[in-house]
Amino acid sequence: MIPTLVLGIGNADRGDDAVGLAVARRLRPMVPDWIAVQEHGGDGAALLDAWRGFGCVVLVDALRSGITAGDIVWLDARAAPLAARLGGNSTHLLGLAQAVELARALGQLPERIAVLGIECQDFAWHAPMSAAVAAAVDSAVALLLAELHIADYASESADAHGAA
């Protein structure tokens, strides 16, 4: 199995910004032990360390792009550079997209890397997640399970089984 990491990114105290963490917490008991599920505060420079050693990485993060709150976006970050402004206005020093592109420039990008973004709307302090975003957590988990188990590994497993 390829060492796999699902990294839920967010700030638990800023409303919808917590959604990456919520997805990680919901997902953790549902995955086999070869999939690591971790939570991360989002410091871009530290992301490069966080995914070191993993061949397959999925970054789960809040998104603010103007689409409907709760909508989910899946981006294959290995296939093409992330949009220049993805994370460009992040209040972090180095945003998620910059971290991914920095890793690409340095030759440190995992073999497989994807971003699961959940469109968010409310980043108020100490606010709970909005209903639309909270309702998207299960869908995001289902998508992750589908992508990680069925699309990639179930077929690999079947191939390996067939070969044996």
Add this chain to the structure above:
Amino acid sequence: MSANRTLSVPYLARVEGEGAMHVRIKDGRVENVEVRIFEPPRFFEAFLRGRMFLEAPDITARICGICPVAYQMSAVHALEAALGIQVDGPLRDLRRLLYCGEWIESHALHVYMLHAPDFLGYPSVVHMAADHPQLVNDALALKRTGNQIMTVVGGREIHPINVKVGGFYHTPTKAELDTLVAPLERALETAVATARFAATLTFPELTLHHELIALRHPDDYPMNEGRLVSDRGLDISAQQYQEHFAEEHAAHSNALHSHHKGTETYLVGPLARMALNRDRLTPLARRTADEIGLETPCRNPFRSNLVRAVELVLACEEALRLIRGYREPREAAVAVAARKGIGWAMTEAPRGMLYHRYCLDDHGLIEDANIVPPTSQNLRAMEADLRAFVTAHLHLDDAELTLRCEQAIRNYDPCISCATHFLKLDVARS
């Protein structure tokens, strides 16, 4: 070129927080310069009212993702002053060590990732990384070392959870701290190399005339303690701060602008700290400053990266000294009892002096809090510098002038307000 020009940068990149810059030139003269802050006010001072004093370090740490230790340190020192307790010995050393971790993290990122691209001619660190991978790897290695200190002493790498009024919730063992020695020794070498690298860059000419203000301590290069001094004779305690300084609201900004009563503009941060404390540098930091030809005082804000590089050396040297001299304390914190009182404190965040003041009631509940971050202190100076810089460079075309103005703002390493993050997309895909 038209005599009437408007330069507008709607989103300032590589600046902590959300802000914008607006410069209007009319009839060939700079008419208006505004650094706009439009993330909503954070209301942290209001959040703190009615909270137990013990909560303040963890709440204020959330004001900033880059300098949470500064907020925690100013909070605990002010509250300890209100409660009449003193923290010293190994606990004091651990606090300075934690602050070193934050300085290393913050300065490494600023020197290499935010500011170096400006001087090497790249639009971002991502573009720079392709041609200068070693520089970026050095930055990441330094940042990692800062993170390690934050994790071992603070409990996690950002928004530390181990800081408490009176000390810490848990103190590290000697063995735990010793794991930091090897990475810090490497970091120290990298920091010296960083200073040598920074000295090879070419910086635009600009001389500031702001009053330079920083803490000064009898023995140490200032982080957690000291009196507030300036190059024009200011010398006050934290308790006297509000007699000498005032905050006012500027219509174009959500951040308050601070001013030193009776003076035009003042500057806090690395340039001021170094100008007022060069004689407090650690030995290798002092030799490095001499070697790279850092002038005293340095009044060119574009050269602030040299100062940050020297402070990186200092932070690594200090961290090693503190770890080597560490004796595990018997208690993780001094006992604290709630009581009525007022406390004041100032500490040196990586980007400048950070003031906190708290009023507590008989039960230790916070009645009133006042927080003055370094960036709001520098906003007036920032706008004045932009005005001077644009006036002197009106011959540049809009694109070049706009880029130079953005660089000028990054000189201050401003932290406009943070503690959230989100992604922003121009084109939605689903």
